[in-house]
Amino acid sequence: MKLEEGISLNTDLFRAAIEIERCGSISHAASNLSVSQPNLSAQVKNLEARLGYKIFDRSNTGVRVTEQGKLFMDSARIIVSELENIRNVPRIFEGDEHSLSIACVPSVVILNHYLRFRSLHPANESHDVFQEASPARTVSGVMDGAYRLGFIYEFKNRLPELRNSTQRRPLEFETVASNVPVLAIMSKHHPLAKLESISLEALSTTPLVAFDYLKDGSWLETMGMASPREVLYVSDRGGALEVVTYGRHVGISVGTPFFNVHNDDLAQVPITGVKRRICQYLIKPENYEFTPTEQEFLKFVKKEGLVAATA
Structure with missing residues (x-):
């Protein structure tokens, strides 16, 4: 039939x-x-x-x-x-020109940038959207029109695959930073906190904490790390912060620490031996023209420095 x-x-x-x-x-x-x-x-x-x-x-x-x-x-x-x-x-092309619609990987830094920007440029009658999500959901959110701007970190060799996934609604990927450093985040009382740097080999025997969207483990392979002995997957930045502050796990942060830099309970140590280059990208719909407010916000973010994310 x-x-x-x-x-x-x-x-x-x-x-x-x-x-x-x-x-x-x-x-x-x-x-x-x-x-x-x-x-x-x-x-x-x-x-x-x-x-x-x-x-x-x-x-x-x-x-x-x-x-x-x-x-x-x-x-x-x-x-x-x-x-x-x-x-x-x-929502993409006729939105409130004074509002901001942002998706990004979990990041205390970009959130603080946003809050400081809004303290300087209040939006009295506008409604902003700020969403922390996985890189894939950040990309799909911008592609589907839920957000106008996105910030992600990704291995440079994965960018072509990422571009191909957006063919039904092409996106523009602007490189904000290249060769982004990778840091190990842990309690200041952790045995590794006294080191000047940590190798991937050393981390493979250390319990790690990571976001649940990384459960497939491909991020470890791309970094060049052997399968770790133990990984605890959490759903948000707050959970990751609690685990590294009060537990024996180590978090992996891209760019700058995913915690407040004035947190005296935590230490950050550079990770050496990462095989692939990591870049930070700004994402927007193809041919989309930034509003004056978005232009000011992006200028502010780039002036303030890197946007941080935790793996």
């Missing part, structure tokens, strides 16, 4: 199917979507009938996406994403 030519499909059903796949359950998805389970189940069956193939196999333990359903889900996600992009166009 084939989909009839000219038949229209409600994209809300695409969103519902995406949520069902995410939950692995029609009843859980129905609860998240604030609809009844029988209603959602009937809508999905109607969608499958109109498509001419099954999206889900159902069982007592939940649902599983069929082979045909996997292809449908790939296309549905693209359609939903592109619709969001269309809706976000005004």
